[in-house]
Structures are given as structure tokens and as C-alpha cells.
Amino acid sequence: MRARHGAAFRRRFPGRAxxxxxxxxxxxxxxxxxxxxxxxxxxxxxxxxxxxxxxLQESSVILGADGTVLRRIRLPESGYRSxxxxxxxxxxxxxxxxxxxxxxxxxxxxxxxxxxxxAAVRNTLNLQITEGGSSITQQLARNLYLDRSRxxxxxxxxxxxxxxxxxxxxxxxxxxxxxxxxxxxxGQYGVKxxxxxxxxxxxxxxxxxxxxxxxAATPKGPSIYNPAENNAVSSARQExxxxxxxxxxxxxxxxxxxxxxxxxxPPKAAGESSYIGASYIDAALQEAARHTGITPxxxxxxxxxxxxxxxxxxxxxxxxxxxxxxxxxxxxxSARVEAAMVIIDQHSGExxxxxxxxxxxxxxxxxxxxxxRQPGSAFKPIIxxxxxxxxxxxxxxxxxxxxxxxxxxxxxxxxxxxxxGQVSMRTALRESINAPAxxxxxxxxxxxxxxxxxxxxxxLPPEDxxxxxxxxxxxQGVSPLKxxxxxxxxxxxxxxxxxxxxxxxxxxxxxxxxxxxxxxxxVIKAQTxxxxxxxxxxxxxxxxxxxxxxxxxxxxxTGTTQAGLPGVSAKANxxxxxxxxxxxxxxxxxxxxxxxxxxxxxxxGSGKAAALFAAVMSKVVTxxxxx
Numbered sequence: 001m002r003a004r005h006g007a008a009f010r011r012r013f014p015g016r017a018x019x020x021x022x023x024x025x026x027x028x029x030x031x032x033x034x035x036x037x038x039x040x041x042x043x044x045x046x047x048x049x050x051x052x053x054x055x056l057q058e059s060s061v062i063l064g065a066d067g068t069v070l071r072r073i074r075l076p077e078s079g080y081r082s083x084x085x086x087x088x089x090x091x092x093x094x095x096x097x098x099x100x101x102x103x104x105x106x107x108x109x110x111x112x113x114x115x116x117x118x119a120a121v122r123n124t125l126n127l128q129i130t131e132g133g134s135s136i137t138q139q140l141a142r143n144l145y146l147d148r149s150r151x152x153x154x155x156x157x158x159x160x161x162x163x164x165x166x167x168x169x170x171x172x173x174x175x176x177x178x179x180x181x182x183x184x185x186x187g188q189y190g191v192k193x194x195x196x197x198x199x200x201x202x203x204x205x206x207x208x209x210x211x212x213x214x215x216a217a218t219p220k221g222p223s224i225y226n227p228a229e230n231n232a233v234s235s236a237r238q239e240x241x242x243x244x245x246x247x248x249x250x251x252x253x254x255x256x257x258x259x260x261x262x263x264x265x266p267p268k269a270a271g272e273s274s275y276i277g278a279s280y281i282d283a284a285l286q287e288a289a290r291h292t293g294i295t296p297x298x299x300x301x302x303x304x305x306x307x308x309x310x311x312x313x314x315x316x317x318x319x320x321x322x323x324x325x326x327x328x329x330x331x332x333x334s335a336r337v338e339a340a341m342v343i344i345d346q347h348s349g350e351x352x353x354x355x356x357x358x359x360x361x362x363x364x365x366x367x368x369x370x371x372x373r374q375p376g377s378a379f380k381p382i383i384x385x386x387x388x389x390x391x392x393x394x395x396x397x398x399x400x401x402x403x404x405x406x407x408x409x410x411x412x413x414x415x416x417x418x419x420x421g422q423v424s425m426r427t428a429l430r431e432s433i434n435a436p437a438x439x440x441x442x443x444x445x446x447x448x449x450x451x452x453x454x455x456x457x458x459x460l461p462p463e464d465x466x467x468x469x470x471x472x473x474x475x476q477g478v479s480p481l482k483x484x485x486x487x488x489x490x491x492x493x494x495x496x497x498x499x500x501x502x503x504x505x506x507x508x509x510x511x512x513x514x515x516x517x518x519x520x521x522x523v524i525k526a527q528t529x530x531x532x533x534x535x536x537x538x539x540x541x542x543x544x545x546x547x548x549x550x551x552x553x554x555x556x557x558t559g560t561t562q563a564g565l566p567g568v569s570a571k572a573n574x575x576x577x578x579x580x581x582x583x584x585x586x587x588x589x590x591x592x593x594x595x596x597x598x599x600x601x602x603x604x605g606s607g608k609a610a611a612l613f614a615a616v617m618s619k620v621v622t623x624x625x626x627x
Contacts, residue, residue, distance in 0.1 A: 043160035046145055047168065053144045054169075056180055058083045058303030058508055059193075062281050064310045065350070065503070071281055073300040079187030082196065083303060083508065086176040089204050092250060093191065096216040097179065099248045100241055102136040105175065110137040110166035111159055137162040139219075140178045182219050185226030191215055198227040200267025209251055210259035213241040230264045277315050279340075279356035279366050283481075284308045284501040286369075291514045292505060303508030308501050309350035314343050314585075317619035318353045319360075327612050328358070328591065329576075332600035335593055340367035341616065342480045342499075343587045346488035348518065349497030352585065352620075354481070365594075372477045373590055376606070377432045377544075378559025378577040379472035381532055382486050384437040385429055387444045387452040389528040396426040396531050400436035407467050412438045415560075429535045430543035432558065434471055441470040455496065455523035456486035472559055483579045484588035490536070490555070491581035494529040496521045540580065540610075548580055548610035552621050556580020556613070558606035563596055572601035578609035582621050589613050 047054075059080045062071040072080050086094070098105050104112050112135045134142070141161035146154055165174060184194035195201045199211050207215070214227040217237040225237045239260055246256045285296040288306055292299070299306070318341060321327055328337045336358065343353040356366030367373075388394040402420040404413065414434050428436035441449055446467070450460050463475035485499040497520050505514040536555035539545045544558040559577030562570065576591040589609040593600040 039156065039160040039163065041160075042157060043141070043162070043164035046157075046161055047164045050145065054177065056081065056083060056177065056190075057301040060300050060302060060304040060306065062284065063305065063307045064277075064312050065308065065352075066312065067307075068312060070277055070308070070310060070312075074187075075189075075301055079183075079189055080193055080197075081180065081189040082192045083180045083190065084192035084204055086172055086179070089179065089191065090207060090212070092209070093204065093207060093212045093215065094175070094179075095248070095250055096212055096241065096245055097191075098136075098175075099244050099250065100216050101139070101219065103248075105136050106171055108135060110135060110162040134158065135162065136178050137165055137174055140174060140181060141165055143181055143183070183222045184215070184218050185222035186228055194218065194226075196267075198266070208259070208262075209242075209245075209255055210238070210262040213238050213245060213259060214264070217241045227264055228266065276312070276319065277310055277354075278362045278364070279360040279368055280308070280310050280315060280351070280354045280501060282356075282362060282366055283351075283354055283369050284310075287500065287502050288505050288514070291502065304513075305506040307503045307505075309345075309348075309352065309503055310501070311343075311345075311352035311620070314353035314616075314620045315355075317616050318343065318355050320619075321612060321616045322355055322358050322360075324615075327608075327615055329602050329604040329608055332593055335595070335600055337591060337602065338367060338594055339589065339591045339612070340480045341587060341589045341612070342368050342484045343585055343616070343620070344484045344488050344499050345584070346491040346497070346581060346586045347584075349488070349499050350503075351481070351499055351501045354501070367590065368480045371479045371482065373479075373575050373577075373592065374472050374474055374561040375478050375483055375577055375579075376472040376559030376561040376575060377434075377437075378483060378557050378579045378588075378606075379474070379478070380429065380432070380437045380470065381490070381536065381557055382453050382456055382458060383449050384441045384444070384470045385425060385535070386456075386490075386524070386528065386532060387449040388425070388440050389531050390452055390524055391444055391448070393443075394425060394440070396424070396535050398425045399423070400425055400428055401439055402428065402433055402435050404435065405439065407438070407442060410467055412468070412471060426535045426538055429557070430539045432539075432544045438467050438470045441467055452524070453486070456489045457496065457499070458482050458486050472561065480588040480590050483577070484586050487556075487579045487581055487588065488586040489523060490529045490532045491583075491586045492529070494522055494524040494526045496523040536580065544606065545578060545580065545610050547607045548578055548613045550582065550614055550618055550621060552582050554580055554582055554614075554617075556610070558610055560606045563601040565596070565598060565601065568598055568601060569603075572603060573605065574601065576602060576604070576606045576609040578606060578613045580610075580613060582617065584621060585617065587613055587617060 057075050059075055059082060060073045061069055064070050074080060102112065138158050142158050145161055146158055180190040183189055186197060188194045188197045192204060194215055195204055195207060201207055218226045225234050242256045242260055245251045246253055284306060285299055288299055289296045328339060331337055338357055340356050342351060345352050354368045356368040357364060399422050402423045404419055412434050419435060423433060423436060446465055453460060458478060461475055481499060489496050497518065500516055503516050504512065507513050533555045536557055537553060540548050540554045540556050545556045548554050548556050557579055560573050561575040563572040563574045574592060574596045577589065579588040589612050591609050592602060
């Protein structure tokens, strides 16, 4: 009976199974086509939208005056990378990486199907995804565009991007990208960066067999296999790579044995410090941006080599002095006394050292280059005495009135309230007397005085067209850099050399983008500079700048601006300055609070700034120069 019913069913529905099979086949074909479409379009879309990722960022390098590496710029959210062309890499390194990572790299289309099949079998046996069978192209696709999750969707996306990369780039271009992009542990990206970091080798052609094996061993597990780990795990991985090299005929058994016996010795520090010159480097990047039109951020990640004028000895002495709290006045209730200092070589205009604060760090407020503080009496040589000497109508021995006078609504006062009737110019400058300076500016004329200051590098805005500028009362203020620049003209005998931190800038391709070309200009008479130097030496030897004295001749001037706050002692100050020079160096020092209020004023005088000048300069002057 059942047989008859089954036969009847088959007679009634003879094609049912065929239809179902056909439907399933059609569905499978559609799914397969959809998969092919996804693979074709996903990678293309992703790469098109982020094509810039195919251009790797490269750490720029900041160099000191002697060529020492001061800083390798860390890439945003990454580490450090130096890019090498494939032609710069030894063939043994290339062939070893291929032997370890992807032997069929030059024959597949981005997907190594036999490797994928082998990985699939092992994953099935392990009941989890433990291997990916990824080709070098797939690894590059993942590193550039994807995360490291172990899912089938990520593998599918990886394959899609890999196929796109193979269509867009040549095999050599893909391999070069991979070798420069791959993470090598310890924050190092690419084989060139790793070779220098782990072995001190800058020319990849100088790598030995053991070093090549160690580099090729690292990508499999950068955190455990990198050479610096130097343990049983990393050594075992290196030996495995050496055996692969021998098996592939890349090295002989003797070479393998010799390389396996080699011991790892980390390179000696090349003098690089991530802490020295943070303010200086920030200033140099800003200067480089002005000269090239490249933004500071782009300058950091474009593989540029920026040769600066930083003198490591001077910068080190500067930073050491700033770490000593005894060199500064007492801190305020909720803020510490800040300071900034700049040292210039007056013969070349090169900024030898610069610091923008006591806790100077990359990107922090750089007080050394901001025109924000009143220079006080340190401005008198620039705006009053210098212009008077330059006019030819006055000398250091000219007699000036020292009495209280009114100039319209302005009535300057001497700090101690004492008026001598008349004094010589040299005495007025040595003792920093206010009344003669204002009178002298009135006689010279504000316009000629402003022009004189501009020739020294301080161009005053229209708001500074009043007699109080004789005492440093400026609308905007000056920076230590500009004040040092101005004094450097006196120090150089009247020659203006633009203060600069950058000597040259070279692109990643080795092309020179910028070089500082000296353009010395005589901007004031040699006699004016000579007379000013003599007077400023007196100000240091027996005047307000005594604390700046050194074993070598020093010329300079202090400057103080009073706090001028209601309810605060008249002895309270806002800014302390000293600007001065030796036969070799010119420097300017500023001290004060970022914000001045009743609880944040200075009760010490500008002698404190002069003392800091001496503390730093005593470590850097040679004693060979003289006037």
C-alpha cells in the first residue's frame, strides 16, 4: 500500500526535487555573484576614499648645529618611521622577508589560495580561527585600512582591499610599502627605522645576516620577537628564520651557524634626547613653516631633516639653570614664577639656545618668542640712548637734566624719588635713572627713535608713539628673542644679522628646500655701538647689572616694571629683565608671573634676572673673546 502511495506521489510531483535543487542553485549563484560584487567594490571604495594612506607619514628629524639628532618627531597616534626605497634595501633582506612571510608573493594576485586553504584546514581542526593565510598584500591591506579582529567579515574585507591594491600598485610598490609600514616593536615602524633603533645601522646595506634574520623575525610578533627583547623566545624565532634562509638557499650552513652564535648588543645612544630643547624645536618648526609655506604639523610628518643652530652645550646649561629653583624669586600663592631666555651668536645671528618656561615642553607656552612683556629700563638703550648717540648730537659724556618734569599729561619719576639736577649719559644709563632717558627721547624725537628701534629688529606699532616708551612702557611688549636680537646689534659693532634657529631644511627625497643665507647689514654706526658697549659695561661692572658679571667682559642692562596694583606695595614688580652680551654671545632673560595680581607679584629686583644670565653664561662662554 505504501509503495503505491509513494509511486503516486512521485507521479504527481515528478519535478519537485529538481525545482528545489534549481532554486538552491540559483540562490547560491546569486549569493556568489553578490559576494564577487562585494569583493570587487568594497576594496575599491575603501582605497579610493582613503588613498592618502598609501603615502606613509615619515618622522621628521631635528638636528643640532653639530649634526646631532635632537628629536625624531613621533607620528600622531603612532610611533617613528624612516622610509627606505626598495633599491636601498639589501637583496638578502628582501628575499628573507619573502621566504618568511609570503614565498609566492610575486606569482599570486594578492591572495595566496594555497596558503588560505592550508589555514582553513588548520582552523577547522582547531575549531577556531588561529591562522589567516594572509599574503603580504593582505597584511598591508589590514595594516593600512582595518583592525586586527579575527572574523570572517574582516578577512573578506582584507581580501577585497588586497585585490584592489594589486590592481592599483606594482608588486615592488606593494612590497616597498609593506617593508616601510610594518610594525617592528618598541614604537618603530618599517625596517629602516628598526635597523637604526635596534642595531644603530642607518645604511640598510650594512646589515649582517644575523641582523637581517632578526628583522625578518619581528613582524610575526613585534612585542615578543623584536631584537631588544633578547630572550629565549626572540632568539628561537631568529634561529627559525636562519634555518628558513638556509633551506631557501639564501645563506650557507656555515653562515647560518655563525649568525646563530652572534650576541645582540644594543647600539650606543646617539645623543638624542626627547627632552632637550622643547621650546627651541617649537620655535624652529614655526620658523621653518614661515620659510617653506609648509605647516608645522606637515613638517613633523613629512620626513624632513631640519638642521638647526642649537648649541647643545648652551641649551643644556640653559635648561639645567632653569631646573634650579634657587635661580628664581619665590613662587606665588597658586602659580610659580615663570621665565624665558634666549642666547644668540651675534656674529651670525644664530639662536644658540632658547627656553620658553621653567617646565618647557613640546607645544607649551613659549614665552621666549611672544611679544607680551614690558621691557622696562632694558629698553632705554634701544629707544633713547642709542638714537641719541646715533644722531651725533650726544656722547656718553653729554650732560642731561635729572629733574622732575611734566610733558603734557605725562610726568615720569625716578624710582627712588631722588633727582640729581644733572648727570652724564653714562651715569644715567649705569644707574638706570628715568628722568634723563625721557628728556633725551623728547630731544631726539619719537619718530627717529622708533626708526632706530626698527633697524634693531623691534618695529613698534602706532600706539607706541609717546614718551613713556623711553621707560619701556609699550602697548604690546617685546619678547626675549627680540630684545636679544636688538642688543646683538650693539654687540656686533652695528651689524644686524637676523636672529634665526634654522640653518637648512631638506625634504624626504634629499632635495634642499631652504637654506639660511646671511645678509649682514650695517644698521647703526660702529661708533654708536662702541659707545653703547662701553656704557653697558659700566652698567654691569658698577651699576644695576653687577650680578651679571663674569670672568669675561659683559655689557648689559637690567629692566624692571612695577606691579602698579592698588593695595600692593610700590616695591612690588611685574617683570624682571636683563639683556646683555659677551664678546661671543648675546642673551636676554625675563622673569615674572603669567598673570600678575595681589598674590602674584615679585618683591625681588632685576638683579635676579642678571644673576640667572651669569649662571647660564658662565657655563658657555669660552673666555677667548674681548673688546
